[in-house]
Amino acid sequence: MMHRRNFLRNAALTFSGMSILQQLPAADIASLRNGIAASDKINVGLIGCKGMGWADLSSILKLPQVNCAAICDIDDSIIAMRKADLAKLNCTPTIYKDYRKLLDNKDIDVVIIGTPDHWHCLQMTDACSAGKQVYVEKPIANSINEAQQMVAAAQRYNTIVQVGQWQRSQxxxxxxxxxxxxxxxxxxxxxxxxxxxxxxxxxxxxxxxxxxxxxxxxxxxxxxxxxxxxxxxxxxxxxxxxxxxxxxxxxxxxxxxxxxxxxxxxxxxxxxxxxxxxxxxxxxxxxxxxxxxxxxxxxxxxxxxxxxxxxxxxxxxxxxxxxxxxxxxxxxxxxxxxxxxxxxxxxxxxxxxxxxxxxxxxDNGLDNHTVNFVEAITKKDASLLHTPIQAGAxxxxxxxxxxxxxxxxxxxxxxxxxxxxxxxxxxxxxxxxxxxxxxxxxxx
Missing domain, CATH: 3.30.360.10 (Dihydrodipicolinate Reductase; domain 2)
Structure with a gap:
């Protein structure tokens, strides 16, 4: 659980060194990930694995303290492809086809939402109520009212929510x-x-x-x-x-x-x-x-x-x-x-x-953006976010x-x-x- 973690005690993982870590080959990052205690890892679940969801996960996995614990998609062919991709990164995620079951997994700290726009509101608000921190793709919602509900949910549950408008990090x-x-x-x-x-x-x-x-x-x-x-x-x-x-x-x-x-x-x-x-x-x-x-x-x-x-x-x-x-x-x-x-x-x-x-x-705006997100959740400080839910809304x-x-x-x-x-x-x-x-x- 997040309150047990002490992500900053290893100097190799401080945020000043993240840009260097992100330049390492995937195999080297996977090796570093193996050397990190389970209690010091950030376990991520991805909902929607085909397009930007996969790009977001690939970016955040350049940080060796991040582990992909679960993936969820409604298409078995996409799941099979991502399982193979993640095996190369030393990740063996639990597989789901219903996002609600992924949210029930108490070992997952962070959820990335990369589904079509009409799903964002339900999945983000459900993730907030489940106690997860959230990275949600843009646009955050498919309507004005949904955007308003998402802001209110993040505030009610005190959730750190980064929106995938990565240009703010470039x-x-x-x-x-x-x-x-x-x-x-x-x-x-x-x-x-x-x-x-x-x-x-x-x-x-x-x-x-x-x-x-x-x-x-x-x-x-x-x-x-x-x-x-x-x-x-x-x-x-x-x-x-x-x-x-x-x-x-x-x-x-x-x-x-x-x-x-x-x-x-x-x-x-x-x-x-x-x-x-x-x-x-x-x-x-x-x-x-x-x-x-x-x-x-x-x-x-x-x-x-x-x-x-x-x-x-x-x-x-x-x-x-x-x-x-x-x-x-x-x-x-x-x-x-x-x-x-x-x-x-x-x-x-x-x-x-x-x-x-x-x-x-x-520089790489998406990589900067996921680093910023991990820093905010590690320090438990939403004010550090470059694109908080309010800006996305x-x-x-x-x-x-x-x-x-x-x-x-x-x-x-x-x-x-x-x-x-x-x-x-x-x-x-x-x-x-x-x-x-x-x-x-x-x-x-």
């Missing part, structure tokens, strides 16, 4: 935001965030089919409405269907819009309007828009979110990014680095500020607001005090309907 993002806060850009009245997914292709409609062997499809659906199995709605492509996710707006938007909220030090907009549709691939199977522009009014500045599938051009010559547009200059920020482009004075001959040449990314809610504006076709105004819109149709999309016997958690 050095160049932090330096760029520090520059924004310095005031050198002048007055910032406009911001932008965008993702142009040029590599995307049409999702060809296919007929419903029998559930694949080894898949617990009812558990995969969980609180979502029951539908016959269709491979277009399963695994990675779930993100293009409203039952389970919010398309590019919540997939990439939470990462990029998060930097706007952080840089401008705001939580929620006053109003939102959005336009878009199925323009790139009008006949494909997706429900979420493949082209979308959302305009957010924050009172003293505005933000535009843009995404387009099948188009790679982007803005400022970047496929994705964030721009802070000040009267002295514009800071452009991407996962690859950042720069500042000065404005000219009235004569158009003199720069109003000094340019900042491209500052490239030099704020940007998830803002991203969902853009989708709600698109789905209603209206300019919607947000009442932060009442936590509702001025529009009945928009308010109907704030709280999801749960199905198949599952109940929406209620903590707030």
């Amino acid at each position: 050095q160049h993002f932090n330096k760029a935001i520090e520059f924004v806060h310095s005031g050198k850009l002048g007055r910032i009245v406009k911001t932008k965030a965008w993702m142009y997914n040029g590599g995307s292709k049409a999702l060809t409609p296919v007929a419903n089919a029998p559930v694949p062997a080894g898949v617990d499809y009812n558990m995969w659906l969980g609180p979502a409405a029951h539908r016959d199995f269709n491979k277009n709605r399963f695994h990675y492509d779930f993100r293009w269907f409203w039952d389970y996710a919010g398309g590019l707006m919540t997939d990439w938007g939470v990462h990029l819009i998060d930097m706007v909220l952080l840089g401008m030090q705001v939580n929620a907009p006053v109003s939102v309007t959005a336009n878009g549709g199925k323009y790139s691939f009008p006949g494909d199977a997706r429900e979420t828009p493949d082209v979308l522009t959302a305009l957010y009014d924050f009172g003293s500045f505005d933000m535009t979110w843009e995404h387009a599938m099948g188009v790679a051009g982007g803005q400022y010559g970047q496929q994705h990014g964030i721009a802070f547009i000040g009267d002295n200059g514009t800071l452009v920020l991407t996962r690859g680095g950042w720069e500042v482009r000065p404005e000219k004075d009235s004569s158009k001959k003199v720069d109003k500020m000094e340019a900042v040449a491209w500052q490239p990314s030099t 704020q940007v998830a809610m803002v991203s969902h607001m853009g989708n709600i504006a698109f789905r209603t076709g209206e300019k919607i105004k947000w009442d932060a005090a009442k936590m509702q819109f001025n529009h009945n149709e928009a308010n109907a999309l704030v709280k999801p309907d749960y199905h198949n016997g599952w109940k929406l958690p209620k903590f707030a």
Whole structure:
């Protein structure tokens, strides 16, 4: 149990040395793990093993005091693959297909949640009530109300929850935001965030089919409405269907819009309007828009979110990014680095500020993020977290607001005090309907 652990007594495992440890080959880390007493290990359980869940687990296992004690997935083929992967890392996890049984395991200290978005709220709040510390993938929820419930649950159970918005742990993002806060850009009245997914292709409609062997499809659906199995709605492509996710707006938007909220030090907009549709691939199977522009009014500045599938051009010559547009200059920020482009004075001959040449990314944000999470749980101090549940909730809610504006076709105004819109149709999309016997958690 966590209260018996003394993770810092071994100098080789102090956090100042973690970056060195993470550079060791997997076999060396596995050897170090063998030399750590069972009482000094952090036992992790992974729920959802295919995509980012596996990436998160792979990252945190670079720390030798972390042990994978259990994995849970509804697909036997994924479980078999991950068992083989973990054997190479000297981990022999207990296997589950029902996450609730994993949470019943008293030996598990930490849970990583890498399931589709519509599952995050139930699994995170259940993990909190089971006494686990939690790393939950972004977006934290598939609705505004679920995000609110998750914050309240973490507070009620005093749980340390890190959200998988790892850009907050990457050095160049932090330096760029520090520059924004310095005031050198002048007055910032406009911001932008965008993702142009040029590599995307049409999702060809296919007929419903029998559930694949080894898949617990009812558990995969969980609180979502029951539908016959269709491979277009399963695994990675779930993100293009409203039952389970919010398309590019919540997939990439939470990462990029998060930097706007952080840089401008705001939580929620006053109003939102959005336009878009199925323009790139009008006949494909997706429900979420493949082209979308959302305009957010924050009172003293505005933000535009843009995404387009099948188009790679982007803005400022970047496929994705964030721009802070000040009267002295514009800071452009991407996962690859950042720069500042000065404005000219009235004569158009003199720069109003000094340019900042491209500052490239030099570190691994995900690895930094899992180190930060382990440090917080080891020191039992949630204030150390780079992306606490509150930050994840704020940007998830803002991203969902853009989708709600698109789905209603209206300019919607947000009442932060009442936590509702001025529009009945928009308010109907704030709280999801749960199905198949599952109940929406209620903590707030």
